[in-house]
Amino acid sequence: MTGAVVVARKEIADHFRSLRFHIVLALVAVVGLVALYVAGQTIRQNAESATEAGSVFLLLFTTSNDRLVPFTSFLSFLGPLVGLALGFDAISGERARGTLARLLAQPIHRDDVINGKFLAGLATLAVLFVGVTAFVGGIGLLFTGVPPSSEELLRLVAFVVVTILYVAFWLAVAILFSVLFRQAATSALAGVALWLFCAVFLPLLAGMVADAVAPVGTDATVAEELRNAYWQADLSRLSPATLYDEAVGVLLMPDVRTTGPIVITQVIGMVEGKLSFLQSLLLVWPQIVGLVAGVALAFGLAYVSFMRQEVRA
Amino acid sequence: MARGGAADGPAILARELSKRYPGPTPEDPGTLAVDRLTFEVRRGEIFGLLGPNGAGKTTTILMLLGLTEPTSGEARVLGHDPAREPLAVKRRVGYLPDSVGFYDDLTAEENLLYTADLNGIAADEAARRARERLREVGLEYARHTRVGAFSRGMRQRLGVADALLKDPEVLILDEPTLGIDPEGVRDMLALIRELAGRRGLAVLVSSHLLHQVQEICDRVGIFVGGRLVAAGRVEELAARLFGGEPVEVEVRLCRADERARDAIAKLPFVRDVRPGDDPRTLRATCEARAPGAGGEPDEPGARLARALVEAGFDIVGLSVRGRGLDDIYHRYFEGAEPGREARGSLAGRARSLDAGRPRDGAADEAAAGPVGAFVGRLRRLLPGKGGDGR
Numbered sequence: 001m002t003g004a005v006v007v008a009r010k011e012i013a014d015h016f017r018s019l020r021f022h023i024v025l026a027l028v029a030v031v032g033l034v035a036l037y038v039a040g041q042t043i044r045q046n047a048e049s050a051t052e053a054g055s056v057f058l059l060l061f062t063t064s065n066d067r068l069v070p071f072t073s074f075l076s077f078l079g080p081l082v083g084l085a086l087g088f089d090a091i092s093g094e095r096a097r098g099t100l101a102r103l104l105a106q107p108i109h110r111d112d113v114i115n116g117k118f119l120a121g122l123a124t125l126a127v128l129f130v131g132v133t134a135f136v137g138g139i140g141l142l143f144t145g146v147p148p149s150s151e152e153l154l155r156l157v158a159f160v161v162v163t164i165l166y167v168a169f170w171l172a173v174a175i176l177f178s179v180l181f182r183q184a185a186t187s188a189l190a191g192v193a194l195w196l197f198c199a200v201f202l203p204l205l206a207g208m209v210a211d212a213v214a215p216v217g218t219d220a221t222v223a224e225e226l227r228n229a230y231w232q233a234d235l236s237r238l239s240p241a242t243l244y245d246e247a248v249g250v251l252l253m254p255d256v257r258t259t260g261p262i263v264i265t266q267v268i269g270m271v272e273g274k275l276s277f278l279q280s281l282l283l284v285w286p287q288i289v290g291l292v293a294g295v296a297l298a299f300g301l302a303y304v305s306f307m308r309q310e311v312r313a
Numbered sequence: 314m315a316r317g318g319a320a321d322g323p324a325i326l327a328r329e330l331s332k333r334y335p336g337p338t339p340e341d342p343g344t345l346a347v348d349r350l351t352f353e354v355r356r357g358e359i360f361g362l363l364g365p366n367g368a369g370k371t372t373t374i375l376m377l378l379g380l381t382e383p384t385s386g387e388a389r390v391l392g393h394d395p396a397r398e399p400l401a402v403k404r405r406v407g408y409l410p411d412s413v414g415f416y417d418d419l420t421a422e423e424n425l426l427y428t429a430d431l432n433g434i435a436a437d438e439a440a441r442r443a444r445e446r447l448r449e450v451g452l453e454y455a456r457h458t459r460v461g462a463f464s465r466g467m468r469q470r471l472g473v474a475d476a477l478l479k480d481p482e483v484l485i486l487d488e489p490t491l492g493i494d495p496e497g498v499r500d501m502l503a504l505i506r507e508l509a510g511r512r513g514l515a516v517l518v519s520s521h522l523l524h525q526v527q528e529i530c531d532r533v534g535i536f537v538g539g540r541l542v543a544a545g546r547v548e549e550l551a552a553r554l555f556g557g558e559p560v561e562v563e564v565r566l567c568r569a570d571e572r573a574r575d576a577i578a579k580l581p582f583v584r585d586v587r588p589g590d591d592p593r594t595l596r597a598t599c600e601a602r603a604p605g606a607g608g609e610p611d612e613p614g615a616r617l618a619r620a621l622v623e624a625g626f627d628i629v630g631l632s633v634r635g636r637g638l639d640d641i642y643h644r645y646f647e648g649a650e651p652g653r654e655a656r657g658s659l660a661g662r663a664r665s666l667d668a669g670r671p672r673d674g675a676a677d678e679a680a681a682g683p684v685g686a687f688v689g690r691l692r693r694l695l696p697g698k699g700g701d702g703r
């Protein structure tokens with residue numbers, strides 16, 4: 001384990017020094033500021049409904065106007081890029097530089113290298129997202145002048161943790177590709193391809209498959225339509241982006257009570273109200289567990305293939 | 314320094330060590346990179362592993378370090394099995410990989426400090442050692458230079474400094490002098506010699522640069538097609554290989570005239586004399602052994618020199634050909650001259666070992682898998698020069 005810590009320490013220093021990290025940081029910070037500005041304007045325009053919702057502070061992260069998406073959606077889309085940027089050449093880079101053999105000839109275990117790199121990536125992500133969220137939240141506080149309650153802070157912390165988890169999945173995927181492919185460019189391309197697949201094609205595909213499995217005719221019953229909607233929702237949950245969207249949506253918006261499809265009759269009789277933090281957390285627990293499983297799967301694959309690989313592959 | 318673990322055994326021991334790299338498909342038998350290799354390196358000894366490209370030198374070294382698993386056989390480094398206890402081995406073995414690389418964004422010193430950190434060396438001790446090693450390899454002036462700005466040879470030197478940083482008991486150097494200038498090579502060899510002598514390090518050097526190896530190695534192993542075809546001291550190998558064969562001696566005299574030629578020709582151990590390439594030289598074919606009357610050395614070169622001096626000739630230079638590592642090496646690999654027993658059998662052995670490797674086009678394609686076979690077939694179908702579309 002000490003070997004992994006030494007590797008991680010060096011990798012963290014490398015990340016913070018790298019141009020790549022600074023570009024990613026700038027991107028996320030700018031996106032955060034723009035989203036904050038738009039959210040602030042929107043909230044000011046509909047001041048009454050905002051105060052009605054209760055948690056103005058959290059609205060800063062989830063509100064937008066009809067032209068721009070909120071901060072959370074930005075993160076859902078850009079998060080993969082951050083993870084890929086931090087990991088796409090983790091192992092292939094060592095190989096290409098000729099440092100892998102030298103590194104492995106030191107008295108550390110072979111898995112210390114990949115564990116250290118993953119840990120360093122996680123730490124870097126944590127600094128990045130805690131930093132940006134604190135920055136955006138801080139400015140938002142100055143804007144609105146409404147301090148967050150302790151429950152809102154809890155929700156914010158949960159949001160940051162889930163974001164780190166989501167991006168950690170993409171970091172693990174990037175490390176996996178950096179083990180499998182010798183060329184950093186191939187690895188980066190594979191990562192981007194998977195990202196686009198999950199972001200763009202999986203939702204389309206989910207709709208198509210759902211229509212094929214549970215067709216909805218013009219005279220479809222509610223049950224049929226629901227069946228179709230459930231299929232679509234479940235299939236699109238194969239994408240970590242969907243899991244993330246659902247999780248942060250519920251965590252940051254106390255009045256969201258379900259992540260699945262609901263029919264209008266269910267809404268009509270519903271009593272207005274908010275969920276407590278724990279209730280929200282419980283509601284998206286499956287999504288969080290799904291993300292954890294995704295991270296474990298991707299990193300596990302990277303780990304196993306790295307351990308089985310020849311030093312000179 | 315405390316040296317645990319079989320303190321009196323050999324530093325490196327390989328017994329029937331084999332490595333087969335799997336082929337791309339399960340049916341493919343793959344490459345047998347190392348074939349039942351047995352050898353040892355004692356403490357305080359410099360052992361040279363010689364062999365052509367692809368002989369399996371690097372593979373052997375990786376197995377000794379526990380960086381790749383042997384298919385069969387066993388290795389012991391300082392009494393530890395590298396496959397089972399890699400950390401115990403890696404703590405005490407310094408390794409210079411064949412294409413050594415560094416983190417280009419870090420300075421020479423920072424790179425060494427990272428290695429020290431991985432070895433658990435305390436910070437102040439690490440700083441001291443890093444500086445000392447940089448001085449030893451002649452890179453003190455580049456301590457704070459980013460390695461990205463280093464030349465090939467400077468990287469190689471830094472690699473040696475890096476391998477020495479952990480104060481190893483065994484040093485494994487894969488092509489240590491690659492890319493280093495002649496002066497640097499001399500320094501490097503002197504450093505290796507000194508380390509082996511002063512600190513009692515066991516050194517394993519892989520190389521194709523025979524002169525260098527001959528200069529510093531106590532023993533050499535000649536490695537072809539994954540097998541060790543000979544091992545021992547250079548003189549022993551020479552004696553075994555060239556024993557009984559005539560030796561060519563070339564003398565350079567102030568005046569290489571008819572008189573000198575006669576003086577040489579009438580010596581009992583000289584078979585034939587003729588002028589050399591240069592007008593001032595004479596070339597004599599001598600018996601391998603030239604036993605003298607009164608306990609003189611039986612080296613034909615020495616006898617010839619003495620005879621000439623006694624007859625009043627002034628010798629400018631004298632060289633005995635066909636005894637160096639060059640010739641030994643050459644004979645193992647290329648010396649396929651027929652009609653000579655020793656040559657025939659040895660070269661035949663080297664060749665027969667080579668025969669297991671794919672040579673002709675079809676076999677190459679087989680080794681390259683279905684895609685290679687397809688490309689090969691395509692190439693044969695296309696007309697002209699490799700079918701580059703013109």
Ligand SMILES: Nc1ncnc2c1ncn2[C@@H]1O[C@H](COP(=O)(O)OP(=O)(O)OP(=O)(O)O)[C@@H](O)[C@H]1O
Nearest residue numbers: 310312313334344346365366367368369370371372
């Ligand atoms: N990872 C690998 N997978 C498959 N075959 C390999 C692998 N590494 C090496 N080989 C094969 O094993 C054989 C020995 O290679 P090795 O690198 O040990 O030779 P070498 O003696 O170090 O050569 P050189 O002098 O060129 O460095 C070669 O035929 C090579 O093609």
Ligand SMILES: [Mg+2]
Nearest residue numbers: 370371411487
């Ligand atoms: Mg090699």
